[in-house]
Amino acid sequence: MKYVRFIKMDEKDNVASALENARQGDVALIFNQESRETARVSVMEPIPYGNKIALSPIGEGDNIIKYGQNVGCCTRRIKEGGLVHVHNVKSRLAELAPSFQKEVMRRLKLTEKEADA
Amino acid sequence: MKFLGYERQDGSVGIRNKILIISVDECCEGIARAIAGTDDSVVVLTNAYTCMLGGNEETFHQMAAVGQNPNVSGVLVLAMGCGSIQTSRIADPIAATGRSAAQLVCEKEGGTRKTVEAGRKIVRAMSDAARREKRREFPMSRLVIGVKCGGSDTSSGIASNPSVGAAVDKLIDMGAVCIGGELFELQGCEKILRGRAVSEQVADKIERLIFNEKMRWSVAGTELETMSIGNCVGGLTTIEEKSMGALHKMGCRPIEDILQINKSAVERPQRPGFYLSEASMLCGGAGINFAALGAHLLLWTTGAAGFNHGIVPVIRISGNKDLINEDIDVDASGIMDGSSNTGQVSDLIIEQIKAVADGQPTRIEGIGDSAMTLYQKDQRVEALLQLE
Numbered sequence: 001m002k003y004v005r006f007i008k009m010d011e012k013d014n015v016a017s018a019l020e021n022a023r024q025g026d027v028a029l030i031f032n033q034e035s036r037e038t039a040r041v042s043v044m045e046p047i048p049y050g051n052k053i054a055l056s057p058i059g060e061g062d063n064i065i066k067y068g069q070n071v072g073c074c075t076r077r078i079k080e081g082g083l084v085h086v087h088n089v090k091s092r093l094a095e096l097a098p099s100f101q102k103e104v105m106r107r108l109k110l111t112e113k114e115a116d117a
Numbered sequence: 118m119k120f121l122g123y124e125r126q127d128g129s130v131g132i133r134n135k136i137l138i139i140s141v142d143e144c145c146e147g148i149a150r151a152i153a154g155t156d157d158s159v160v161v162l163t164n165a166y167t168c169m170l171g172g173n174e175e176t177f178h179q180m181a182a183v184g185q186n187p188n189v190s191g192v193l194v195l196a197m198g199c200g201s202i203q204t205s206r207i208a209d210p211i212a213a214t215g216r217s218a219a220q221l222v223c224e225k226e227g228g229t230r231k232t233v234e235a236g237r238k239i240v241r242a243m244s245d246a247a248r249r250e251k252r253r254e255f256p257m258s259r260l261v262i263g264v265k266c267g268g269s270d271t272s273s274g275i276a277s278n279p280s281v282g283a284a285v286d287k288l289i290d291m292g293a294v295c296i297g298g299e300l301f302e303l304q305g306c307e308k309i310l311r312g313r314a315v316s317e318q319v320a321d322k323i324e325r326l327i328f329n330e331k332m333r334w335s336v337a338g339t340e341l342e343t344m345s346i347g348n349c350v351g352g353l354t355t356i357e358e359k360s361m362g363a364l365h366k367m368g369c370r371p372i373e374d375i376l377q378i379n380k381s382a383v384e385r386p387q388r389p390g391f392y393l394s395e396a397s398m399l400c401g402g403a404g405i406n407f408a409a410l411g412a413h414l415l416l417w418t419t420g421a422a423g424f425n426h427g428i429v430p431v432i433r434i435s436g437n438k439d440l441i442n443e444d445i446d447v448d449a450s451g452i453m454d455g456s457s458n459t460g461q462v463s464d465l466i467i468e469q470i471k472a473v474a475d476g477q478p479t480r481i482e483g484i485g486d487s488a489m490t491l492y493q494k495d496q497r498v499e500a501l502l503q504l505e
Contacts, residue, residue: 019453019454019455031455033459067362067365069309071358072355089355091354091355093355100346104346107350
């Protein structure tokens with residue numbers, strides 16, 4: 001277990017971005033833009049640098065809020081501490097082609113099983 | 118805060134003294150390069166489309182507007198002589214600003230060698246005159262600054278873009294003009310942008326021009342890339358998320374207008390404040406778009422790419438410590454490791470702007486400039502798409 005830094009870009013956000021690689025069992029320290037720690041969340045699965053963690057459970061159909069704005073729609077329930085990405089979120093403007101989505105998941109080593117979890 | 122610039126006859130203030138050679142047709146590009154030689158204060162802008170007139174008005178407006186950029190001290194306009202584009206069409210509006218704007222037509226000069234010789238003489242005289250000009254002190258409010266991103270990654274939306282946004286707000290508060298563009302990448306931000314517009318009229322214009330740009334790139338049956346695999350593997354999930362991150366470099370002050378670059382004109386900022394524009398998301402074309410809009414310099418957020426421009430110096434800002442190299446002017450990676458914040462980095466950006474405006478070269482100024490691409494909207498496609 002180790003402490004890993006995340007940044008939350010707006011108070012209203014339900015996700016934060018990883019500033020270093022996080023593994024299952026790590027503790028996410030959630031900082032705001034002024035570098036002040038605002039919360040702690042248990043990391044439930046690997047979250048690579050730059051990717052997003054759910055700060056609370058996010059239900060199917062819920063909005064993903066980053067920068068205080070709606071940046072996508074949850075397609076599959078995400079637990080608190082889970083990875084928020086193309087396998088459980090879609091754009092409301094331009095959906096990714098399935099082959100593109102698969103390639104991203106392959107490169108991030110997100111298997112279908114993990115994606116379904 | 119003040120900077121040292123060159124006052125022009127039209128009342129603008131330049132931060133560089135560039136001699137610009139404009140080849141109005143592609144055939145005289147080699148002559149222009151031969152005249153320019155290796156002097157990096159002499160830059161070449163070539164219309165590589167065609168020597169014809171019809172449908173290329175946007176390119177003509179841009180060539181003239183680049184010649185009117187405050188960083189340009191003198192201009193030589195070249196033509197082969199067999200094409201339809203007269204040198205006077207470009208040179209006259211430049212001369213009207215009080216700049217020396219010479220014209221040479223290869224056929225009239227008696228051939229290529231004679232044109233090169235005559236051109237070198239003209240450029241040498243312009244360079245000598247430029248060297249005699251002295252810098253004087255001007256307030257920061259006289260600056261026009263473009264903001265653009267390229268080679269974005271996760272750190273852009275977290276570190277470099279928010280820092281540039283904070284710097285933009287500070288510049289606006291000093292009375293300067295800042296200009297953003299890349300309308301395609303503002304999809305999904307329309308509501309926020311409307312809310313920032315100074316009037317309903319400007320709000321409608323913003324929404325219309327973002328829609329038009331979306332239509333140009335979203336033609337059924339053609340491939341469209343809104344996100345790269347690299348964007349996604351780096352942690353960006355949707356175009357909305359990418360757009361919101363990009364929007365952060367544009368600060369949060371009111372939007373005075375959205376400046377159009379089209380077949381009728383190149384609109385210029387009329388008063389201080391923040392502006393959107395039709396500057397392209399493609400870097401080479403955007404460099405010329407910003408030059409035509411009258412920008413003195415560009416703030417460019419990136420991973421580690423080294424976009425550079427011959428007329429408008431580029432200050433590169435990166436927050437990716439794994440990629441930062443000697444090309445990057447401002448290191449924003451402290452935001453990623455918690456040793457710094459956007460406020461502190463925005464102060465570094467302002468300091469850098471002042472230094473570069475005073476004449477200090479950016480990290481790669483004069484080394485390996487990007488092509489000065491004259492991008493224009495295809496009038497045939499515009500008509501087919503029925504864009505107004």
